[in-house]
Amino acid sequence: MTDEVPYPSAAPYGTPDTPRVAVRGEASLEVEPETATLTVTASARGKDRRAALQDLTRRNAAIFELAREYGEAVEKLESGALSVSPEPAQHGWGERVRAYSGHVRITVALNDFTALGELTARLAGLELTRVEGPWWALRPGSPAHRDARRQAVRDAVTRAREYAEALGAELTALVELSDPGADGARPPAPGFAGTRGFRAAAPGGADDVPAIDLEPQRQTVYAQVNARFTMSPPAL
Template sequence: MTDEVQHPAAPYGTPGTPRVAVRGEATLQVEPETATLAVTASARGKDRRAALQDLTRRNTAILELARGYGGAVEKLESGALSVSPELAQHGRGEKVRAYFGHVRITVVLNDFTALGELTSRLADLELTRVDGPWWALRPGSPAHRDARRQAVRDAVTRAREYAEALGAELSALVELSDPGAEGARPPAPGFAGSRMFGSPGAAPGASDDAPVIDLEPQRQTVYAQVNARFTMSPPAL
């Protein structure tokens, strides 16, 4: 009885079964799904407790204002809080001149009709800085799936065009790979530059008649790429 030896397929095909390797790409421009604001409240006073009380009051005002927009605010998170002494620049010893504090709050919205109004009202708060918005898609956005599907279709179209140029036809798919799984990274999508609203001279409280800022959503770039290898019939050379 003779053992049959199986020979692996040639990695680059054979004259009887040529291979064609292509890269499929897709770039989509889609509307963003979320807008993120970074809100920073500050306080400064000669007394540590007074500075902390002012900071607590402003933090509460920001949270209450954001919560008042209901489902339009998808996420509301408190970040770093800091209260530190500010030393006098002149004189001997460690003399504290004042205490400075700040707290950072992240607000994520999914309803852009409320974005301009909320941004204006936050910027109208006392000693409050607003940065953003940063437009984005959710990690599981259907736009990523659509881009991947289009990239696969692009790979098939390219391979078929190469085969037809040789008078051949595609036979089978040998390999389909995501470059991300091989260590390569596709280009990162562009993000809107940050905007800063508010100033130390802002009004003491949020005003209902604060001017509403018109913010137009920035379309997001979604990119997908695949590598594909096919076998094809012998070309008519």
């Protein structure tokens, strides 16, 4: 007795009585950013390691103190890499050290853009402090991503229906709905919404520094979906 192999009810590519139509739905939305991130780097330099480290510690504390003045407008305040290294003498014999230099990097992310220009200017006015940014972004769980995916699905249905109507047919069922790449194929490279930024550094104090006018950059959200439908026999 041999095992019977069940005959598939329909070929993967459809049949004359049950044709299939495969489409890709796409959506592109432009939305306001949700966060703005600044990268703040404080520097210090001294003739001995201890002096350089003390100056670096003081400037690091000044950055944190200033950022905390803005309360809940600052969503994230994190320390990054810190380094203190010797600068060898350019002339002479032996392992002579001319000075020590140090750097510490701090990330400041804001969700209230009304405070962004003022905070950026005040940070840039701190002693031996460099500010880079802002880097505009959406949160990973932003509703904008969900809205884009839904629009991509609606676009897929619309495309498939238009193809069916062009043949005098109509859609009858959804066979498959998947993200590009979910079936093993390499997905297309997503679009990228660039960010605008600036660099500012000032050796003086941060008192009476005018706020910088920073206009939020709209973010582009892309979504794609693959869909397969069955349709009624076409009127050819």
